[in-house]
Amino acid sequence: KQEVTQIPAALSVPEGENLVLNCSFTDSAIYNLQWFRQDPGKGLTSLLLIQSSQREQTSGRLNASLDKSSGRSTLYIAASQPGDSATYLCAATTGTASKLTFGTGTRLQVTL
């Protein structure tokens, strides 16, 4: 059974800092890995999707990497802003029925 872990559970950084969020998974036979953002009381918004054949994906100040052999993905946020404050979740797609397994998320606060 796939298990996805995100550490740390919470993180506070000053504005302008570059930061890395971590995601690890136990079953390396994934189809893809997605990173999501969730604001309080809202649904999840997809940020980046990395296919199993890819090593990384970039969107603006966000860069996500994938290392299947070590069961890890990282989300790099450059020049953090207060608007980046949210919970970030990763999810791995495995199995024949496209089942996503989510981590419990990292709650990020970017302070002025």
Place this chain on the structure above:
Amino acid sequence: NAGVTQTPKFQVLKTGQSMTLQCAQDMNHEYMSWYRQDPGMGLRLIHYSVGAGITDQGEVPNGYNVSRSTTEDFPLRLLSAAPSQTSVYFCASSYSTGANTGELFFGEGSRLTVL
């Protein structure tokens, strides 16, 4: 440009009552799914569908029913509500290319409280 629409946003039920959470998407996605989100447990898959007329169980299906009569709609029915079903429910959809579902689009969520 509605995306995934869920209704209702909030609902309070008494134990034993039944209800249906509605989910509709206007992106012609084949894949639709329901998750519940509980503190400290992340999102867990309840049921999913890979197309009209096709549904299957996820990780926590007990106490819930689904059907998929059209591509657009994927309602979730609680048969006899229990306090353990107090949660936030999310509907999500994506295009489907076999086993690889692609980017997942979520609704805003339905917050359910069972007394």
